[in-house]
Amino acid sequence: MTETGRENVPSRARRRFPGISSRAYEHxxxxxxxxxxxxxxxxxxxxKALSGLLPERSLRLLYLSDSVRVSDAQFxxxxxxxRDACYILDLEKVPSxxxxxxxxxxxxxxxxxxxxxxxxxxxxxxxxxxxMRAVVGHEVGHALSGHSVYRTVLLFLTSLALKxxxxxxGNVAVMAIVTALRxxxxxxxxxxxxxxxxxxxxxxxxxxxxxxxxxxxxxxxMNVDAFLAQAEEYEESGDLRDSVLKILNVLPRSHPFxxxxxxxxxxxxxxxxxxxxxxxxxxxxxxxxxxxVTDSFRESASHYADTVRASKDxxxxxxxxxxxxxxxxxxxxxxxxxxxxxxxxxPGDDDKSGGPxxx
Numbered sequence: 100m101t102e103t104g105r106e107n108v109p110s111r112a113r114r115r116f117p118g119i120s121s122r123a124y125e126h127x128x129x130x131x132x133x134x135x136x137x138x139x140x141x142x143x144x145x146x147k148a149l150s151g152l153l154p155e156r157s158l159r160l161l162y163l164s165d166s167v168r169v170s171d172a173q174f175x176x177x178x179x180x181x182r183d184a185c186y187i188l189d190l191e192k193v194p195s196x197x198x199x200x201x202x203x204x205x206x207x208x209x210x211x212x213x214x215x216x217x218x219x220x221x222x223x224x225x226x227x228x229x230x231m232r233a234v235v236g237h238e239v240g241h242a243l244s245g246h247s248v249y250r251t252v253l254l255f256l257t258s259l260a261l262k263x264x265x266x267x268x269g270n271v272a273v274m275a276i277v278t279a280l281r282x283x284x285x286x287x288x289x290x291x292x293x294x295x296x297x298x299x300x301x302x303x304x305x306x307x308x309x310x311x312x313x314x315x316x317x318x319x320x321m322n323v324d325a326f327l328a329q330a331e332e333y334e335e336s337g338d339l340r341d342s343v344l345k346i347l348n349v350l351p352r353s354h355p356f357x358x359x360x361x362x363x364x365x366x367x368x369x370x371x372x373x374x375x376x377x378x379x380x381x382x383x384x385x386x387x388x389x390x391x392v393t394d395s396f397r398e399s400a401s402h403y404a405d406t407v408r409a410s411k412d413x414x415x416x417x418x419x420x421x422x423x424x425x426x427x428x429x430x431x432x433x434x435x436x437x438x439x440x441x442x443x444x445x446p447g448d449d450d451k452s453g454g455p456x457x458x
Contacts, residue, residue, distance in 0.1 A: 113300050114377060115187050120384040121244040123376055124293035128286040129244070158209060162217060166199040174198055177223070180232050181216070184239040184298045194242050198223060204312060208238045214247035225311050229304035233295040240294020246287050285355045292364045297376065302368045306361055313357040323361075330362035 116123075162168075169177045177196065185193045194214045201219035204226075208216050216238045226234065241247055296305050303323070310321050333356070354360070367373055375381065 113183075113187060113298075114379075115189070116297065116376065116379075116381060117189050118383045118385060119189055119376075120382040120387050121240070121290075121294075122387065123381040124240065124297060125244060125290040126286045126293075129283065129290045159215065162197040162199065162215065166197040166217070169196040169198060174223075176228070177218070177231070177235065180235045181239070184232070184236045187236070187298050188239055188243055188294065190239055190243050194239070206234055206238055208241035208247045210247045214242040216242070225316065226308055227304075229299060229301050230308035230311065233299035233301070233305045233308050235295075236298025237291040237295035239298065240291040241287070243294070244287065244290060246284075246291070288354050289360065289363050292360055293367055293373075296364060296368060296373075300377075302365065305364060309357050309361045309364075326358060327362055327365060330358035333358060 167173050169181065171178055177198070181196050182193055184190075192213075194208070194210075194216050196216040196218070198218055198220060202221045204219060204222035206216070206218040206222055208214050216235075218234070218238075222234065223231070292305070296302060299305060306323050306326070307318060310323065310326050311318060313326070314321050355363070
């Protein structure tokens with residue numbers, strides 16, 4: 100053990116991905132949105148013009164003045180991880196990184212002109228070296244994808260929504276945009292989880308990190324298989340009422356639920372796409388300019404269609420059945436919400452039994 104209490108983990112060879120495009124690891128919904136935004140003429144100029152309104156300068160000064168900047172002299176082990184992550188994903192400029200005092204484990208990548216990465220002391224104290232490496236890779240993945248721009252806008256709009264809450268309909272309009280941005284950003288978190296795996300190249304460490312975010316330090320009390328089983332139970336359990344509650348629960352969140360993230364990452368790690376990247380076959384950023392918006396949206400739509408068909412969630416199964424022409428929408432909604440299995444009585448039919456609980 101070192102003087103700081105951290106175990107010295109022997110360095111091991113990790114595969115590097117020269118020229119890799121963020122499209123290689125981006126979730127289809129995230130990728131289609133980003134491809135479309137990158138194709139918009141003058142989009143970057145508009146966002147840079149917004150920088151005077153956004154709190155970017157204030158945030159940079161805040162972290163510079165009241166946090167610890169990671170360097171060779173401060174949090175050197177994090178600085179090594181950061182440079183290593185940038186080397187693996189071939190990010191030319193290493194972003195600035197800060198550690199800020201906050202017991203809640205968290206990390207983020209923000210900034211319009213240049214991304215900055217911020218991690219809390221709660222996160223640094225919670226994770227071991229390999230788990231932290233996956234988190235640093237996660238944030239570098241955000242930087243490579245350009246997510247920091249949209250995260251900064253989301254922070255600004257969320258703050259704006261609070262300020263205009265008293266204006267009639269003003270808050271409604273802003274919150275509609277915030278809700279849409281949050282839905283996209285939840286998908287971008289799945290993309291960044293994949294980037295973290297590409298950097299750490301240790302699925303078990305990624306799984307451990309996610310479990311610790313959910314259950315804290317008590318790793319010896321947790322089990323990966325049982326944790327993943329929770330995600331499956333979450334998807335399958337309940338009826339349509341539970342499906343609606345799931346949607347309402349996730350709407351205010353910027354991140355997907357932790358068990359869902361773990362299940363999604365494991366599924367991707369076992370996919371052919373991940374293996375192809377590890378074998379050196381991946382899209383290059385030199386080809387990003389030639390990417391088709393139409394193809395990206397088509398791929399995203401296909402992904403969602405496959406997700407609906409494969410989902411065990413009651414609402415998604417119902418949507419899939421209706422899309423496949425499986426029958427009466429009203430009848431299915433009635434059965435799902437009421438728990439009835441025998442169908443509804445025809446108009447005019449009377450209940451002859453007179454007893455309770457009959458269908």
